[in-house]
Amino acid sequence: QVQLVESGGGVVQPGGSLRLSCAASGFTFSSYGLHWVRQAPGKGLEWVAFIRYDGSNKYYADSVKGRFTISRDTSKNTLYLQMNSLRAEDTSVYYCAKGSWGIYDWGQGTLVTVSS
């Protein structure tokens, strides 16, 4: 079955950088779009970024545009999220999710805390 396993979360100071990874298995990685979605403590879900199945197009929420970069490595079946210029309001659980027109399968998430 589909497995998405996030890693790379942790505590980082404001202005710092972090790279999240998502190891995928159980499906043909190169055939599906992938998302990052986040959830701040006690808050709702917020869509962050999407990359098409072939990496040809990438889309971002306005709140992260210019600071975050989504990418994928088909040889490693892995999705990435490079996060720069981090702010306190970026503190969230970050989920990796699979889907093209919708968001269908989810990982368990990794916590990112931005704090001095």
Place this chain on the structure above:
Amino acid sequence: QSALTQPASVSGSPGQSITISCTGTSSDVGGYNYVCWYQQHPGKAPKVMIYDVSNRPSGVSDRFSGSKSGNTASLTISGLQAEDEADYYCSSFTISSTYVFGTGTKVTVL
């Protein structure tokens, strides 16, 4: 992109039916049949319950159903059970090729 509007809370007794609404615009919910509904229990990852407005993934109970009219999508839970108590979110593809989630609804089983 503004979040889709959902009621903050909905409650019902065991066995009853409840409906959660998800209101957007013609640029998202009303313009595409790519609305999903998710169930999230505390401390857990979301789980898709409905995709493409009204389709149920295998393994999801047929007590869950989805529909759409204009700019509003709806999730109906029939025969409410204690295990249905959770947060529910909708999502939609948008005209900008981005995605947007709803504000979330807490379902309480009385």
